Amino acid sequence: MPSANGQSSGDGAAPRALDVSDLEVTFHRRGRRLPVLKGITMHIERGEAYGLVGESGCGKTTLAMAAMRYLAANGTIDAGRVLVDGQDVSELSEEALRKWRGGKVSMVYQDPTQALSPAMRIGDQLAEVYRYHEGTGKTEAIERARESLRRVAIPDPEATLHRYPFELSGGQQQRVVIAMALSINPQLLILDEPTTGLDATVEAEILDLIEELRGRINAAILLITHNLGLVARLCERVGVLYAGRLVEEGAAKQVFTDPRHPYTMGLLRCVPRFGMNKTDAALQTIPGTLPALGEPLKGCVYSARCPMAKPVCVRREPDLYAWPGDGGARGAAEAEALPPDPAAYSPHHANPVGEASRHVRCYFSPDVPEMPVMTPVLATSLEARGATEGNVLSIENVQRTFKDGRKKLTAVSDISLELKRGETFGLVGESGSGKTTLAKCVTGLIAPDSGTIEFEGGQLRPTAGRRSKDALRAIQMVFQNPDSTLNPSWSTRAILTRAVRKLGGADRASVRGKVDKLSADVRVEPRFLLQKPLDLSGGQKQRIAIARAFAGDPTLVICDEPASALDVSVQASILNLLVELQTNEHVSYVFISHDLAVVRYISDRIGVMYLAELIEVGAAAEVFNPPHHPYTEALLSSIPTLDFDDARQRIPLRGTMPSLSEPPSGCRFHTRCHRLLGDICREQEPPLQEAVSGHTYKCHIPPNELLVLQTETAAAAGRGSAADAAEPQSIGASDLSAPAEV
Amino acid sequence: MDETRSSLGPDPDLRAEGAQLSADPEMLEARVDAVATRATVAAQVDAAAAAEQRRQRRYLARALLRSPTFMVGMFILLFWVFMALFSTGITQNPTDVDPAASLQAPSGAHWFGTDDLGRDVFARTMAGARTVLIIAPAATILALLWGGIIGLVAGFWRGLTDEIIMRLVDVLLALPIIITSILVLSLLGKGTAIIIVTIGALFTPVVSRTVRAAVISEREREYVMAARLRGERSAFVMAREILPNITQPIIVEGTVRLGYAVFTAATLSFLGFGLAPPSPDWGLTISTQRVFLQIAPWTVLFPAVALASLVVAVNLITDGLGRVFAK
Structure with a gap:
């Protein structure tokens, strides 16, 4: 561990890549001082990868911006120093700063489409970096741009040089951004959510690239992400931020396998482990929300949400204590000894104590592994949900084509599937595979070109406008984007009242009661009903959206990525809510998500879509274990997990997704398949194979052969079978499986 | 839904705490304190939100008044x-x-x-x-x-x-x-x-x-x-x-x-x-x-x-x- 030697920057050795001490950043908003970061002391050794995690709003990006000296005009560094490669960032002149950014330090942002100029060819954009920073001549700059594209393994560097950003896929754009960030051999590379918004397979591709580049470049990496799996895979050390304080820091493996701060523990418990299902364990949530900026805090910043909080926690803020050690206990005793004077509640200045490699800002670190579990298991078995009663929904040969100029894009191609009462059908696949279009065909937002959709025995009309009141009531949808799902001009109560009156068919007197019941069911306190969506948090908005969908006691609710725009802690509570509503109301779900662990957790059956086709359907556990479609196999291999012994072999998908207007002949997946048999795949459409009863997939390889091939791969990867990876992992799993008290 | 909730209101935090209170008497005191803290914090947040709304409206007016x-x-x-x-x-x-x-x-x-x-x-x-x-x-x-x-x-x-x-x-x-x-x-x-x-x-x-x-x-x-x-x-x-x-x-x-x-x-x-x-x-x-x-x-x-x-x-x-x- 590079950090363990306790070497400081002044020892004459090469300076650290990033050295932050006592950093305090404040934003000034309309006359108010809002402290964002307080007493941050951390460093990154040369060549080290450091992960920064925490919910959105914790100050992760602000820390990165302070390191780049990119703080917004209303943000000031009130105290502390930021040294990058030994250079105090605040001492640079404007001119030097420009050279220094992109030279010594560079940053990769979340959205590659915004990081690249849409009006410049890729080659010119890359060459500009060399020409500006090193004064390279035009021809040489282009030559080096070509070289840098090769370094990030862009398929056809020569052609890419002449392309515009919009001609590249999201993954390729991000590769170009990374190439640009690495072009001048920076000492520090900041990655701010580099894969958020990319598909799982593309994410895996970018991760492989970063991992592979790490061997060849000497840049240290600061990785900012909400995805703990990413940090587990890429970083040596990790820092956990909460409300602008570093609450835990240490080697990634230690922090994630043996968390010692209740917040870290809480975050880890929120994430569905791969293979977990709602009937085995409830997702743990972190109650409450992040304190608002500028909110007065007493003592420990996390005490208001901490399930272990004791009175001493609000007396005085704990320091960052070395762990293992008794610093926390001593700190608690010290805080106890303070006189009960209100002034003593003000948080004192906190600094890491000692030069140990691991620090925790908690008085009760030894008790964290026994942190109480709060959420009971909510889901009942399929039978208890009435899932044996027959089909609620059956879709037959549904097809939908869009016109794009002269091209015809078939977004949903000949799809058939059934759904039982009380069942959850998970729909996975990369973006553009047709998941949402299929869902919109079911709800009637898009009319299918052909095929039938039967609902409770009767055929549904193609568009929502023509459906009966009862069909509208029975089929509802929860949308992805919490910021646009509610009308910003309406109060929350008005939104729910309208939904109840249109869908519930209730008279005026009972509407009020129904709205109150709905908001209670989705756990939104009555006081929020008076507010407009702008004043609600993302999780609250999504809860209201769920309540709206449930206004008419629906039979089927389509959930289109309902939690993917939310923090893990909030995501967990939304998933729990959906499970609980299903247990109580016996509603069926079609659940769309790109997060395979989430789909695995919430679904009873899963369908995998690729290029508008449903290529595999089956019970959740079966689809995610061999034998399964090679595409599913590749998808599964791409998820970053928190398992440090993870030796699964990643199966990179070759090339990019073909266009929907010209789908490949034969098997649609053959252009990217790693188990390609030969011409048969290119020429003949694969048959539907049955692995076990109810589990079918579209492939030329029969199940017994596929099973052998896929278990071999897993075995060759060094450890166990893919089935092992599907088991809940050690951390917190024992807590999770323990039945919780209600 | 269950009784715990109806007695403690729809707040998921309080409900979870209800589970805790009955589960672990040793933590009782601490929880009560934490709940009290949180209730005051919630009230503060509430007041802050209302104030924020008023402030936003005033801000718009003031921004116009300040625009030459x-x-x-x-x-x-x-x-x-x-x-x-x-x-x-x-x-x-x-x-x-x-x-x-x-x-x-x-x-x-x-x-x-x-x-x-x-x-x-x-x-x-x-x-x-x-x-x-x-x-x-x-x-x-x-x-x-x-x-x-x-x-x-x-x-x-x-x-x-x-x-x-x-x-x-x-x-x-x-x-x-x-x-x-x-x-x-x-x-x-x-x-x-x-x-x-x-x-x-x-x-x-x-x-x-x-x-x-x-x-x-x-x-x-x-x-x-x-x-x-x-x-x-x-x-x-x-x-x-x-x-x-x-x-x-x-x-x-x-x-x-x-x-x-x-x-x-x-x-x-x-x-x-x-x-x-x-x-x-x-x-x-x-x-x-x-x-x-x-x-x-x-x-x-x-x-x-x-x-x-x-x-x-x-x-x-x-x-x-x-x-x-x-x-």
């Missing part, structure tokens, strides 16, 4: 509104003719001089605001109303309806406003009401384009889809769901149109298709007095400056509003 462009524009506009309403009580009578004192230069008795019929130019300039301040806002409101409806329908329904409406709008936009209004006014005759309707109709296509663009970006939002899934009628979705969320571009468009309406009304008067003498209307005055420009420039200069100041004022207000909204 908006304030200067507003000052000039309010000056003319005041003059339009009350100038008769302050100035001399704008229609009093005094042939003995025609075309006198500005003096203590006549601040802006007199015109060919010896009427006080100051009184006429101040009173001239009246007609333009009736015609321009009324025409703008008509244009917003019609353009709003057309834009909503075209943007919401898209397809063939949109195609037909927008091609018609294109045709109307291709007509030169002044010439068309002259034609219409010569056919229908003069009169304030006819001028208002004509200008309003001619501005409708531009407004409808703006509204349509705003509707198109709004209708793809998920709350509109949710409304469709509730079986709401199109008229409801347009008027109640979408319209409240596109007021800002409509307000900005309205102020832009207002400036042009002032201009157009004055131009029509100047060309003799607006109001008839002896109205003190600025456009009309400039038109009738321009023959004396060489010998008595004040007769034309003051109404022209007044007209320009009103147009500039409206544009400054537009600019200020646009900037504050964009923040």
